[in-house]
Amino acid sequence: MSIASRRMSRIKASPAAMISARAMEMARAGRDVIALSAGEPDFDTPDPIKIAAIRAIVEGKTKYPPLTGIPELREAICRKLDRENGLRYAPDEVIVSNGGKQVVYNALAATLNPEDEVVVPAPFWMSYPDMTLLAGGTPVVAPADAANGFRLTPEQLERAITAKTKWLILNNPGNPSGAVYSAGDLAELAAVLRRHPHVWVLADDIYEHIVYGGGPFATMAQVAPDLYERTLTMNGLSKAYCMTGWRIGYGAGPKSLIAAMAKVQSQTTSGASSISQWAGVEALDGDQTFIRDNLAVFEERRDLAAAMLDQANGLSCRAPNGAFYLYVDCAGTVGKRTPDGGVIESDGDFAKYLLDAEEVAVVHGEAFGLSPYFRVSYALATNRLEEACRRIQRACASLSA
Ligand SMILES: Cc1ncc(COP(=O)(O)O)c(C=O)c1O
Known part of the structure; x- marks a missing residue:
């Protein structure tokens, strides 16, 4: 009999983390796996941020931090939200x-x-529905259309x-x-929310x-200031x-919401690492030029990977305008046969085939609530990304009708 609560049976562990762990295991066993599954930049943390953390350690800023964050970081967050987003928050709203x-x-x-229900547009970040379930609510998935660039329309929201x-x-x-x-x-969605x-x-x-x-x-909150009082900007x-x-991470919103969130945090983890928070002050207040430099590298990789994957048999891929992911349509591979006689029946089968046949790890679309797709993260070295796309092209070319 399992010790796990009934609530646990409603949620699952993050498939992306599981796939990344499997890829790492394969790599440790000596296989040349390329993981396109992780959602993190391959770039190192900039030196001034690291130095700020070291300084915090040396200066003994290592005690329990205030529950909702050190004032210096909350003030830096308020400055950032004002400077970059035109949002006015006070430190006690953060x-x-x-x-x-x-x-x-x-x-x-x-x-x-x-x-309570939580509307989650699909394809979604995998944690939203499971966190909703964990918190006792019900996720309501609202699928967005590829034809609209996967943006939820006001009608779909309504x-x-x-x-x-x-x-x-x-x-x-x-x-x-x-x-x-x-x-x-956002203004159109705000009109529905009103x-x-x-x-x-x-x-x-x-x-x-x-x-x-x-x-x-x-x-x-910037586009629709009248929704300020019911928006959490995260x-x-x-x-x-x-x-x-x-x-x-941080959230900014009405004081009563932030206070309720602080209560949850007070009985679970307490405040975030004091050392990381001091590093965070430097991140937000310091030189920002590396962000633009990294963006240029990401853009180059996006264009390279989207073009190569769009050329693969049975795949279709558009270059989106943001983040560092491609959501690749693999409908053209469904129903096809793999060289060892298996049939691709779903995006999960396709992702498994890629990992087994070409040692490329991707996350299948079902995990994001919209099939048949798979997600590629292009936040890895350009030469490895190119090699991975070549392998995916080869895997697709090896499928037969
Ligand atoms: C959409 C989205 N929200 C939130 C997060 C959480 O980020 P963090 O690593 O700061 O917890 C992620 C991380 O993958 C994400 O993709």
């Missing part, structure tokens, strides 16, 4: 947590009653909302789609700085600042 992930979980755990809806989670730019909502797109005053918005802006083509980034240092391991 919480610092152990990564963006904990911000999302705290918000859901602090607000969901058993009957259809997904019920009297029980508590939150809309809007991830912009999107993981895994790379979709970017413009200010105009008709439903009971619905809150969780704006997951963690890929904010990874937008191509010089396109301005927009977030809901962001973090993991992606743009190459700080995935430092575990710093």
Whole structure:
């Protein structure tokens, strides 16, 4: 008999983490695996940020931090939100947590009653539905169309909302789609939300700085200031600042929401690492030019991988405007035979075939709520990315009707 609670049977461990772990295991066994499955930049954390952390250690800033974050970091976050997003928050309307992930979980755990629904546009970041379930709510998946660049339309949002809806989670730019909502797109969604005053918005802006083509980034509280009082603006240092391991994320919203989230954090993890927080002050206040430099590298890789994958038999791939992922359509491989006689019946089968036949790890679309697709992360060295795309082309060419 399992010790796990009934609640555990409703959720699953992150498939991306599981696939990455399997790829690492294969690599340790001496196989030349290329993992396109991890959601983290390959770039190292910039030196000034590392030095700020070392300074914090040397200066003894190593005690329990304040629950919602050191004042210096919360003030730096307020400056950032004002400077980059035109958003005015006070430090007591901000919480610092152990990564963006904990911000999302705290918000859901602090607000969901058993009957509450959370609208999650698909394809979605895998944690949203499972975190909703873990917090006792019900995820309502609203599929977005590839033809609309995987952006949810106002009509699709309207259809997904019920009297029980508590939150809309809007991830912009999107993981895994790379979709970017413009200010105009957000204004249209805001018009729907105005008709439903009971619905809150969780704006997951963690890929904010990874937008191509010089396109301005927009977030809901900025586009629709009248929704300020029911918006949680969430962001973090993991992606743009190459700080995935430092575990710093933050949320900004109405004081009562932040206080409820702080309560969850107080009885689970307490404040985020004091050392990482001091590094975070340097990240937000220091030189930002590396963000632009990294973006140029990401853009080059995006174009390379999208073109190569679009040429593969049975695949179709467009280059999206944001994040560092491609969401590749593999409908043309479904029903085909692998060289050893198996039949590809789903995107899960295709991902397994890629790993077995060509030692390339990708995450299948089913994990993101929209099939048949797979996600490629192009946040890895360009030569390895090119080699991986070559292998995928070869795997596709080896399939027969
Ligand atoms: C859409 C999205 N939100 C939040 C997170 C969480 O980021 P963090 O590593 O800061 O917890 C991720 C990380 O993959 C993500 O893709």
